[in-house]
Amino acid sequence: MAENGQLTGTFRVKSGMAQMLKGGVIMDVVNAEQAKIAEEAGAVAVMALERVPADIRAHGGVARMADPQKILEIQQAVTIPVMAKARIGHFVEAQVLEALEVDYVDESEVLTPADETNHINKWDFTVPFVCGATNLGEALRRIGEGAAMIRSKGEAGTGNVVEAVRHMRSIVGGIRKLTTLGPEELMAEAKSLGAPYELVKWVAENGRLPVVLFTAGGIATPADAALMMQLGADGVFVGSGIFKSGDPVKRAEAIVKATTNYNDPKAIAEASQGLGEAMVGREMGEILEGERLATRGW
Amino acid sequence: MAGSNGKANGKKKIGVLALQGDFREHVQILKKLGVEPVEVRKPEDLEGLAGIIVPGGESTTIGRMMASSGLLDAIRSFFYQGGAVWGTCAGMILAASATTGPPQPLLGLMNALVERNGFGRQVFSFERDLDVQGFEKPFTGVFIRAPFFEDVGPGVEVLSEIDGRVVAARGENILVTAFHPELTDDLRFHEYFLKEVCGI
Numbered sequence: 001m002a003e004n005g006q007l008t009g010t011f012r013v014k015s016g017m018a019q020m021l022k023g024g025v026i027m028d029v030v031n032a033e034q035a036k037i038a039e040e041a042g043a044v045a046v047m048a049l050e051r052v053p054a055d056i057r058a059h060g061g062v063a064r065m066a067d068p069q070k071i072l073e074i075q076q077a078v079t080i081p082v083m084a085k086a087r088i089g090h091f092v093e094a095q096v097l098e099a100l101e102v103d104y105v106d107e108s109e110v111l112t113p114a115d116e117t118n119h120i121n122k123w124d125f126t127v128p129f130v131c132g133a134t135n136l137g138e139a140l141r142r143i144g145e146g147a148a149m150i151r152s153k154g155e156a157g158t159g160n161v162v163e164a165v166r167h168m169r170s171i172v173g174g175i176r177k178l179t180t181l182g183p184e185e186l187m188a189e190a191k192s193l194g195a196p197y198e199l200v201k202w203v204a205e206n207g208r209l210p211v212v213l214f215t216a217g218g219i220a221t222p223a224d225a226a227l228m229m230q231l232g233a234d235g236v237f238v239g240s241g242i243f244k245s246g247d248p249v250k251r252a253e254a255i256v257k258a259t260t261n262y263n264d265p266k267a268i269a270e271a272s273q274g275l276g277e278a279m280v281g282r283e284m285g286e287i288l289e290g291e292r293l294a295t296r297g298w
Numbered sequence: 299m300a301g302s303n304g305k306a307n308g309k310k311k312i313g314v315l316a317l318q319g320d321f322r323e324h325v326q327i328l329k330k331l332g333v334e335p336v337e338v339r340k341p342e343d344l345e346g347l348a349g350i351i352v353p354g355g356e357s358t359t360i361g362r363m364m365a366s367s368g369l370l371d372a373i374r375s376f377f378y379q380g381g382a383v384w385g386t387c388a389g390m391i392l393a394a395s396a397t398t399g400p401p402q403p404l405l406g407l408m409n410a411l412v413e414r415n416g417f418g419r420q421v422f423s424f425e426r427d428l429d430v431q432g433f434e435k436p437f438t439g440v441f442i443r444a445p446f447f448e449d450v451g452p453g454v455e456v457l458s459e460i461d462g463r464v465v466a467a468r469g470e471n472i473l474v475t476a477f478h479p480e481l482t483d484d485l486r487f488h489e490y491f492l493k494e495v496c497g498i
Binding site for chain 1: 316317318319320321322323339354355356358359362363387388399400414415418419420421422423424425426427440441442443478481
């Protein structure tokens with residue numbers, strides 16, 4: 001939109017916002033008190049939601065956008081950006097979040113999908129969107145729909161980093177493969193990825209996604225965060241890992257330190273000391289196919 | 299530090315504070331302009347630099363990290379010994395001497411009062427063409443949850459403003475921009491910093 005020569009909601013402004021979050025940690029919070037702890041610990045943004053993923057798993061039922069009252073309280077409590085989750089395909093939840101002036105909308109598989117075929121047309125919005133992906137094709141489909149930031153899905157609420165590693169390796173490996181292909185091979189590759197040709201071509205030429213790539217889903221320790229950074233993430237989302245642990249303040253600070261100094265094992269070792277209990281982790285085998293969140297979204 | 303003139307292998311060295319934010323974009327542009335970029339994470343990294351860029355990011359996060367790593371004091375003494383500094387967005391907030399918002403660690407290198415998120419939350423982030431003092435053609439400013447200087451003191455020269463809000467300014471060895479030249483293909487501000495502020 002243009003007003004007195006000022007253009008809002010351009011893709012440069014939306015994706016640029018994510019650029020400013022790079023090298024940082026975005027923390028899930030359910031109230032203003034947790035948001036303040038996150039800000040104090042050095043989070044670059046907070047994600048407002050009704051329940052952290054571990055509780056969504058335990059609670060069952062339909063998981064929806066957070067109560068607007070809660071979001072407003074969190075916005076008043078901190079000066080860092082406030083993000084919030086909308087259900088996949090639920091464009092009215094996204095409209096509500098935009099009206100609340102949240103800084104980013106996460107169209108998230110952690111909530112119960114509202115549409116089993118279509119994601120939100122994110123080009124319709126001034127507020128930018130981040131979306132989860134398990135592989136390169138999925139990431140490029142979301143960008144094609146207007147997402148200005150991508151994160152690995154991982155398996156939220158498990159405290160188990162294995163799925164985030166799988167997804168990050170798949171996305172980064174997919175990018176690497178594209179850079180080795182000749183121009184005549186890109187259309188066939190676009191077909192097999194199920195991704196827009198123009199985006200496939202851009203990635204092949206530039207060797208990276210056209211937007212910032214964060215990681216999410218199962219990060220519970222400073223070493224987990226540094227692992228994901230070394231695998232190619234630009235930054236880290238931590239969900240249940242902080243406020244489901246024994247000492248959230250210490251753990252939040254430690255994960256921030258490890259993310260900044262991800263290439264410095266001594267600094268990670270120092271940050272990892274005396275953090276108390278990590279959140280209880282779950283082995284993937286314990287989680288039935290139907291309970292897996294990463295399979296939501298298409 | 300600044301006295302060593304930032305010269306190595308014949309190339310001038312310019313630092314980019316690399317704690318958090320979009321430092322890589324600055325690094326890439328500096329490479330294009332033929333200077334040697336140095337990622338600064340510790341006070342020792344300032345050794346031999348001709349100037350340093352404090353990039354966009356979250357100013358509270360970067361400020362806290364600077365305080366705990368000793369870089370807050372180190373960059374101050376770098377500056378007071380004549381080293382050049384350029385702050386973009388979060389870097390402009392950190393360069394200011396005071397903020398209208400809640401207290402946070404600041405470098406305080408420039409006599410100015412800064413309004414954080416002065417143009418509002420992300421949905422109000424925008425781009426627009428700016429008239430800049432000393433630039434022949436307008437510069438496209440990308441403003442992301444950007445600050446502005448509400449008030450500036452003596453020794454601060456205003457380079458650009460929007461309706462009385464200062465969005466670019468300089469002092470003798472310091473430059474600040476509320477917007478992000480590193481997100482555009484226009485290199486004029488980087489060239490300006492190197493030539494006019496660092497004296498390269």
